Structures are given as C-alpha cells and as structure tokens.
Amino acid sequence: MRGLVLRKRMRFVLRNSNIGRICPFRPGPFMHLSKYFLPVLKEAPREAEIVSHQLMLRAGMIRQQSAGIYSWLPLGLKVLRKVEQIVREEQNRAGAVEVLMPTIQSADLWRESGRYDDYGKEMLRITDRHERDMLFGPTNEEMITDIFRSYVRSYKDLPLNLYHIQWKFRDEVRPRFGVMRGREFLMKDAYSFDLDEAGARTAYYRMFVSYLRTFDRLGVKAIPMRADTGPIGGDLSHEFLILADTGESEVFCHKSYLDLQAPDAGVDYGNDDLIAGIVGDWTAAYAGTDEVHDEAEWMKIPADERVNARGIEIGHIFNFGTKYSEPMGAKVTGPDGKDHVVHMGSYGIGPSRVVAALIEAGHDENGIVWPASAAPFDVGLINLRQGDEATDAACADLYSQMQNAGLDPLYDDTDNRAGGKFALADLIGLPWQLIVGPRGLKAGEVELKNRASGERESLTMEAAMNRLTAWRSQMKARYGG
RNA sequence: CGGGGCAUGGCGCAGUCUGGUAGCGCACCUGGUUUGGGACCAGGGGGUCGCAAGUUCGAAUCUUGCUGCCCCGACCA
Numbered sequence: 001m002r003g004l005v006l007r008k009r010m011r012f013v014l015r016n017s018n019i020g021r022i023c024p025f026r027p028g029p030f031m032h033l034s035k036y037f038l039p040v041l042k043e044a045p046r047e048a049e050i051v052s053h054q055l056m057l058r059a060g061m062i063r064q065q066s067a068g069i070y071s072w073l074p075l076g077l078k079v080l081r082k083v084e085q086i087v088r089e090e091q092n093r094a095g096a097v098e099v100l101m102p103t104i105q106s107a108d109l110w111r112e113s114g115r116y117d118d119y120g121k122e123m124l125r126i127t128d129r130h131e132r133d134m135l136f137g138p139t140n141e142e143m144i145t146d147i148f149r150s151y152v153r154s155y156k157d158l159p160l161n162l163y164h165i166q167w168k169f170r171d172e173v174r175p176r177f178g179v180m181r182g183r184e185f186l187m188k189d190a191y192s193f194d195l196d197e198a199g200a201r202t203a204y205y206r207m208f209v210s211y212l213r214t215f216d217r218l219g220v221k222a223i224p225m226r227a228d229t230g231p232i233g234g235d236l237s238h239e240f241l242i243l244a245d246t247g248e249s250e251v252f253c254h255k256s257y258l259d260l261q262a263p264d265a266g267v268d269y270g271n272d273d274l275i276a277g278i279v280g281d282w283t284a285a286y287a288g289t290d291e292v293h294d295e296a297e298w299m300k301i302p303a304d305e306r307v308n309a310r311g312i313e314i315g316h317i318f319n320f321g322t323k324y325s326e327p328m329g330a331k332v333t334g335p336d337g338k339d340h341v342v343h344m345g346s347y348g349i350g351p352s353r354v355v356a357a358l359i360e361a362g363h364d365e366n367g368i369v370w371p372a373s374a375a376p377f378d379v380g381l382i383n384l385r386q387g388d389e390a391t392d393a394a395c396a397d398l399y400s401q402m403q404n405a406g407l408d409p410l411y412d413d414t415d416n417r418a419g420g421k422f423a424l425a426d427l428i429g430l431p432w433q434l435i436v437g438p439r440g441l442k443a444g445e446v447e448l449k450n451r452a453s454g455e456r457e458s459l460t461m462e463a464a465m466n467r468l469t470a471w472r473s474q475m476k477a478r479y480g481g
Numbered sequence: 482c483g484g485g486g487c488a489u490g491g492c493g494c495a496g497u498c499u500g501g502u503a504g505c506g507c508a509c510c511u512g513g514u515u516u517g518g519g520a521c522c523a524g525g526g527g528g529u530c531g532c533a534a535g536u537u538c539g540a541a542u543c544u545u546g547c548u549g550c551c552c553c554g555a556c557c558a
Contacts, residue, residue, distance in 0.1 A: 041492055043492055044493090046487085046492090047550065066549090066550095067551090122556085122557080139558095168558080172557070173482065173556070174555095176552080180558095313557090315558075354558090384517055416516095417520065418518060419517085421517095421518090422517085426518095438517090439517060
C-alpha cells in the first residue's frame with residue numbers, strides 16, 4: 001500500500017521534471033489533475049470544527065502534523081503563495097522594503113528589550129549544542145531593531161520600513177480551528193522607523209492604506225477597528241477584521257463601513273495629506289471590537305445603522321514609539337546634530353490565517369468559493385468523457401488556448417464520472433468551470449459555469465474563451481496583477 | 482492554565498457496559514459492464530485496536546500509569 005503510494009508520487013515528480021526540461025519556457029508544469037497531488041476527502045475528519053478547517057482538509061490543502069502545526073499540500077500552498085504575493089506587492093507599493101530574517105533567534109537580543117522574561121511560555125525556547133539560549137521567533141521587533149541600529153546613522157536615511165514574510169511560532173495554550181489559530185503560522189511583519197512621532201504617524205497611515213488595498217485585492221471587506229495595543233505597547237493601534245459568522249471577536253461598527261471603497265492602485269503614497277485623508281475617511285465612523293467597545297458611543301448611532309456581528313482579525317497595526325529603540329539604542333543623528341531615538345511601528349498580516357478567513361467568508365454547501373485573486377487556479381477544465389477522441393482533443397485545445405491567454409487552468413483529465421468531477425470542482429472552488437462533453441460538442445458548444453453565482457451557460461468554444469480572457473483582463477486592470 | 486471528551490485500516494464509524502482473538506460504509510487494487518451531478522457486479526489488499534505495565538487460560542474490551550488529539554473558558558496574526 002505504502003509502496004504504491006510512493007511509486008505514484010515518484011512518477012508524478014519524474015513526469016513533471018521531464019516536462020520542465022522539454023518546455024523550459026513554460027511558467028510551470030502542466031496542471032493535469034491525473035498527475036497532480038490533490039488528496040481530497042469525502043468526509044471531514046472529526047476534529048475539524050469550523051467550516052474553513054473542514055474544507056481545507058477535504059480539499060487536500062493542508063495536513064495536520066501536530067497540534068497547531070500543518071503541512072501545506074499543493075493546492076493550499078498555491079493559495080498561500082497567492083495571498084503572500086498580494087501582500088508583498090501592496091507592501092512594496094507603499095514603500096516598504098522586503099528582507100528575510102531567520103526563524104531562530106538568540107535569546108540575547110530579547111534580554112536587551114526585556115522581553116525574554118516577559119514573553120512567557122508562549123515563546124518556544126531552545127538550547128543549542130553549546131548550551132546557548134535560542135528561541136523560535138514569535139515576532140521580530142528586537143531583530144529588526146538590531147539590524148536597523150547596525151547600519152542606520154542619519155535622519156536622511158529615514159523614513160524606513162522593512163518587512164519580511166516568515167514563519168512564526170507561538171506556543172499557544174490552545175491552538176484550534178486549523179490554520180486559523182495555529183502555533184506555527186506565516187506572518188508578514190513590517191517595521192517602520194522614523195525620526196519623530198509625526199513621521200511615525202505618517203508611516204502608520206501608509207500601512208493603514210496599504211492594508212485597505214491588500215484586503216480589497218483579496219476580495220474581502222476588512223474593517224479597521226480601534227484596538228488595544230496589548231503587550232507590544234504604544235498608543236495607536238488598529239485591527240482589520242472581516243465579518244464572518246465564525247469570527248472569534250464580537251464587532252460593533254457603523255454600517256457605512258460596508259460601502260466604503262478602498263483606494264485604487266494609483267494611490268500616491270508620497271502624498272501625506274492624501275494618505276491621512278483616506279485614513280480619516282476610514283476611521284470617522286464608529287468601529288470597535290468587544291475589547292474596546294464603548295456602549296455610550298454605540299448607542300448614539302441610530303439602531304438601523306448599527307452592525308453588530310462576528311469578525312476575524314486578519315491584520316493588526318501598531319505604533320509603539322520608542323519601546324524597543326530606547327532600550328536597544330536605535331538612534332540616528334538628526335538635522336540638529338544630536339542623537340534621536342527613532343520612533344517605530346509594526347504591522348502584521350497572517351497570510352496563513354487569511355487563507356482560512358477567505359474560506360470562512362466564501363463558501364457554500366458544496367465547498368469553497370475563492371475570490372478570483374487568491375484562487376489556486378482560474379479555471380477547472382472538466383473533460384466529461386476522458387478517452388473520447390473529440391472531447392480529449394477539444395480539451396487539449398482549450399487548455400493550450402487558456403495557457404496562451406495567461407489563464408491558469410487545472411485540467412481534470414481523470415477518468416472519473418461526471419458527477420465526481422463536478423463535485424470536486426465545486427469543492428476546490430475555482431472561479432470558473434469549463435465543461436466539455438460529447439453531447440455539447442455535437443452542437444458545437446461547451447459549458448461555462450461560474451462557481452460563485454452557480455450560473456451555467458452553453459456557448460461556443462470561442463465565446464467561452466472570449467469570456468474568460470475578458471474576465472482575466474478585467475482582473476488585471478483592476479489590480480495590476 | 483481550569484473544565485469536559487476522544488484515541489479501532491487513509492477518512493467516517495460499530496464493537497468496550499457483559500473478556501473468547503476485529504467488523505461496516507467510503508477510499509484503494511484487479512476484471513467486467515457503465516459514463517452530463519459523487520455508478521454497478523465479482524474478486525482482492527491493508528489494522529501490533531495510541532503506548533507501557535498489570536489481572537486472566539485468554540484483553541480492543543477490566544485495572545494502573547503515560548502520550549497524543551479535540552471541544553468550552555481565560556490569552557493571541
């Protein structure tokens with residue numbers, strides 16, 4: 001049994017590497033389901049309680065390896081990478097610069113900030129062979145501050161915002177809900193450095209706007225809410241929450257948030273007034289989680305304009321002044337020739353949690369409904385009669401047409417029956433299903449199904465391709481992707 | 482960290498009370514018939530029943546200890 005599985009997987013690897021050699025200019029291996037690795041489950045494992053966890057397991061996206069620790073299987077990894085890339089592009093657009101810091105850190109840095117003792121059991125502490133105290137990083141304020149102080153000497157090098165996207169480990173007392181609250185999780189954490197408080201505030205606003213754009217691109221309505229600064233400290237903090245019934249926090253906000261439009265890709269991050277204005281628009285009305293909820297303010301809103309719901313936190317931004325720069329000596333020389341302790345902020349998004357949150361926000365009884373930007377593939381090409389000469393040829397033709405048009409299709413070329421293929425396509429939630437069968441082909445038609453609306457339409461192959469390429473251009477125009 | 486629960490093939494479960502050497506559905510393999518919303522027939526493979534010790538002629542089942550996992554609460558991307 002095990003041998004068979006291994007042989008199958010070996011064959012898969014070999015096939016794909018061969019394709020890579022034969023077609024070196026293809027962006028990736030051909031995505032034929034028969035040669036992919038998509039271990040789907042008909043029934044959800046019992047331990048999965050919430051719908052995103054169930055669907056991620058059923059759709060073969062993740063595998064639990066230990067409490068709160070997961071392997072990412074091909075389909076899940078593809079979504080994770082897409083989320084990560086959108087986050088990256090929007091960070092870059094806002095002027096942040098990517099670095100990559102290690103997962104393992106030395107305890108010494110944390111002793112400098114005083115957090116080695118404060119952080120408690122949530123921090124996984126490790127001893128290396130030389131008996132040195134190390135730790136698996138739960139966050140990177142200390143390390144980034146160390147990098148900053150090692151190189152930056154002048155106010156002329158500010159403002160600076162460095163970020164990375166790296167695995168974190170927090171030894172949560174109680175991991176749960178799959179990757180929604182894992183112990184190991186992927187986080188984008190950005191850190192801003194400014195000469196003074198005003199500069200830090202502007203840096204904070206830029207990240208605020210960057211987050212609005214990021215979540216808009218991910219197809220979710222994220223509402224910024226005033227938040228507790230918690231153990232990280234500081235006086236300015238917002239959480240970004242998406243509304244979902246399974247959310248962990250109770251949220252209270254004015255319904256006007258549901259209609260606000262995120263700024264478009266051309267937003268000028270160099271225009272401080274513009275950026276501050278956008279933040280103003282997005283903070284004018286009441287919005288808060290149960291932690292900071294102000295019942296008196298809330299009651300001032302007319303009852304029919306109140307939104308009281310559950311929310312999932314997918315981003316959190318902090319301005320914490322000199323909390324780390326002071327004890328760690330991160331200073332620059334100012335225009336006045338004197339040393340100034342830099343003002344800092346940190347800005348986090350958890351892409352691994354976002355993947356689960358997207359499912360919480362987008363699913364139905366048949367499975368996942370991905371937003372276009374994060375879907376693992378654009379189109380599921382469904383061959384209803386594998387082995388039939390005409391349908392095989394039509395599928396091969398459509399497949400290469402889609403590739404040439406910049407679409408990313410997954411071709412279900414297995415010899416499963418129609419019902420199984422439909423069920424699978426619905427489960428993994430690709431935006432489109434292009435259905436090709438002998439019956440339709442006789443009439444010169446294929447079927448195009450929209451996963452979100454469920455609408456199915458019979459049309460010629462040419463018309464179907466036009467529809468798909470138009471959709472792709474529309475996405476590209478909207479997001480510049 | 483407090484409270485509760487679970488652990489039997491890849492997944493979902495029965496069997497445990499009342500001890501007699503492991504079963505069902507799905508999945509998987511072979512052959513055949515099928516093929517537009519999770520097909521059918523026939524045959525087949527796969528499980529030290531979480532681990533350890535104990536009681537017993539005999540333990541999935543009883544006892545003790547351990548481990549893992551899940552749920553509720555307090556905390557967090």
